[in-house]
Amino acid sequence: MSKQAGTQEKKIRVLVAKPGLDGHDRGAKIIARALRDAGMEVIYTGLRQTPEMIVEAALQEDVDVIGLSILSGAHMALTPRVIELMKANGLNDVKLILGGIIPDEDIPSLEKMGVSGIFGPGASMENIVEHVRKVAGEHQQ
């Protein structure tokens, strides 16, 4: 009965995107599903997105968090481009997380660029959900 009456808490909105040319989105779909099951609204945009498409979608959808899934090894090229476009479009406060195959030696420089969380194979779903919830909370303030 409270559905119509009470104001709900603000829903977390997450864009899950696959930039670049690799054609495997099973991981991205599993993450999307897990975030959905955690009560979030997940905008899923499909394969082979350019950084421009990703940032444009994030802007129009006013998301709190962008999650990139990159398996192709192009993360050191794609991630800075996404961050550059996010800044150019005023999305400075939107959080960026990364999943996929990311070698350990790249993690420090990615974090320095401003990536808030990096989740490789074997990362637990609970950790990812918890991280998204935490950084989305920071964004919404």
Add this chain to the structure above:
Amino acid sequence: MSISSSRETSVDTQGNTPLPSVPPTPPIVEAIRASRRDLARLLSRIVENQAGRELAALYPFTGHAHIVGVTGSPGTGKSSLVNALARHYRAQGQTVGIVAVDPTSPFSGGAILGDRIRMRDLAGDSGVFIRSLATRGALGGLAAATSDVVRAMDAAGFEIIFIETVGAGQSEVDIAHTAHTTLVVEAPGLGDDVQAIKAGILEIADILVVNKADNPAVENTVRGLRAMLDLGHRVERIAHHGRLMSVQASEEVQPENLAWQTPIVQTIATSSTPDAENDGIGDLTKQIEVHRIYLHESGTFARRQRASLDGEIADRLRDALLARLLAQISADEVESLIARVADRDLDPASAVSALLEKVDGSFQP
């Protein structure tokens, strides 16, 4: 076709009576026209129910867009069709807003909003703005905030606004209140011909679209739909107190009150050669334009608008009254009544009467 001038001389093609004096443009309207980020953020506040003041300020600047609803069963190609239509309108220089609705999980409250997957052709075009909405518990195929989201896009200057409903089955007919022209999308090979004569979603179609027309079974589908349409009387569809009603079309057939005959248009929304003459998208946009002119010429536009506002105000009143009423009753009282109903000690209607007795006398029937 020209706009009839005899009765409604002051109405332009969009149905707007020119205002005697132009009010100054409020800051929120200037902001959403200038900045896509500001529009996106306003849409979030609308969805979260935090934009009452902004909506009031921008309302006088709405009423210019033509609103096209796109509904139909899951998998008929609604998103692809919106993508193809949007490209067509963009090629003609018109700006396009898209509101795409997908369902919220009734269990977790989360949602996967995936309509953009089929709209990637529209990326990088600043004349297009796409927003995905989750239903958040609303039934009827739309999100509760849909009409306000559309109003914000309208005030921001988008000329054609598409609303794509959730994959709708048979009774998700709310779109007909919100849209000016409702497309019901069918595809070959779904269901038998009894589906077509059932009440519900087919009745709200202003234009029936048979997508995936390159499927050999398309002739059967079109034949079934045409038979269904021929059986129908020429009726006029109006909404009254939030309910759609069909009334017999007027006996004296004057040009202004000619009843609309639902056309059937075949399309191939994912045709590999865009703008090909035979993908049907051009035909469909022509029919949308014919319907838009019909709405204004026949006076149907004004009648439908009144009826849908009637329904919207009734809905808002109901929500506001319910909220006010629930604020006066403790949750424990509600819980204990629900427990009594569950125990078969009390019937649901008597429980409601008991609740009404507890609050302000003005709420009593």
